[in-house]
Amino acid sequence: MIGKDIYWYGVQAISLIEKGTLHSQDISPVFYLVSVIFKIFGKSENSLLIFQIFTAIWLFISIFFSRILIFKNCKKAVYFIPTIALLIIAFLYPKQSWALGFLIICIGFYHITNKKARLLGMSISFLLSFWFHMMVGFFGIGIWILFKLPKKYYLFLFIFFFLLTIIIPKSPDSRFYNSNEWFTIRIAYGIAGLGILWEWFLLVLSKRENGQEEGTLNFTGFLMIIPIFHFADIQYRILLSLILIVQIYIHFGKLQIIFWIIGCSLWIYSFYSEPNLFRYSYEQMLFPGEKISKISNNGLLIAHHGFCEYYHFNFGKECLSWKPDEKALSELPIGTKIYRAIYGIRYENLKISLDGNKNPTFSYILPLGEYQLVLEDEWEQYLKSLEKRESKNLLIAKSWKNPYRQRPNFLKRKHLYGF
Secondary structure: OOOOOHHHHHHHHHHHHHHOOOOOOOOOOHHHHHHHHHHHHOOOHHHHHHHHHHHHHHHHHHHHHHHHHHHOOHHHHHOOOOOOHHHHHHHHOHHHHHHHHHHHHHHHHHOOOOHHHHHHHHHHHHHHHHHHOHHHHHHHHHHHHHHHOOHHHHHHHHHHHHHHHHHOOOOOOOOEOOOOOOOOHHHHHHHHOHHHHHHHHHHHHOOOOOOHHHHHHHHHHHHOOOOOEOHHHHHHHHHHHHHHHHOOOOOOOHHHHHHHHHHHHHHHHHHHHOHHHOOOOHHHOHHHHHHHHOOOOEEEEEOOHHHHHHHHHHHOOOEEOOOOOHHHHHOOOOOOEEEEEEEOOOHHHHHOOEOOOOOEOOOOEEEEOOEEEEEHHHHHHHHHHHHHHOOOOHHHHOEOOEOOOOOOHHHHHHHHHOO
């Protein structure tokens, strides 16, 4: 499978089908779409792939429809080549993509002359966008405000956001985060490779011939260099959204074809040279997942994000990609233990590890290929010993491969309230 969240959609859809409720509360109806596909095609990875393809088609239709509203000419609307980023966002972030499709249609209605039709079309499509993904709804409000803001205020706005980064606390417990990465496009390169850099350059530097709106999108793309959010969590997705929205304004021509060929080549190069940017190594998860699922006293597994979703989807067992918090501990079934699937640290290193009394740190280690299964409380002891010795393994032990932070407050709120 391509995508780092796709199995989560399957987990949510299966819970809807089997229990009638979502596994984790969420106001978005996108999971109901997945459940319908599961009912038609069965609960399988192929059904998830169908959903991803369906999402990409939806984005294409929304762009095409919006272009008709803007150009008021079907011939001009149909002559365009959508960016490969359309497939990237559809496969990696389906929920956002469905909301973005409605937002793109909303922008299309913004350009029609009939006031009643414009108000009705914008209202319905925006509300649907907000319903499918709240972040996209707020993003749409921000774009509309910038559409209305005279260009003479852009410099002041840039200075405001720049100064805002000084005020924002460096706390990973919040969506707003001062990462001190003053050129966040470099982070985008680390997330998606050369393709995203090319798309960003086109977004910021391409000349827009008509309309305040197109210049606004250029400026908003330029604002992406300021680190206001967790880049991988929000700012990267905003950049992808901007790249998609720009598609509704593009005029077909030879230059566009050249730009598309270059962009397509860079995306394909990134995909084949660094496939880990777009998917996890799911093929390495089947054997350890199957073994771990058969452990009788396994009440909760702690593992990295991709493994958790794959494990839960295929084996129906509970998994958490965060350090256990009070909520997780309170929900642990009586008589069970918390295990951790360690990734990236060799079995031999764990085996020879000693605690402060020179006794083996781990009483239980199960080697599972790229993963090692241990008890969570013993893993915590191992972390303390790594910190004390300033071991090189600490960089791996405290990384996305081995979750070491508790769920931030904004995720806890989402779990409680569904948004």
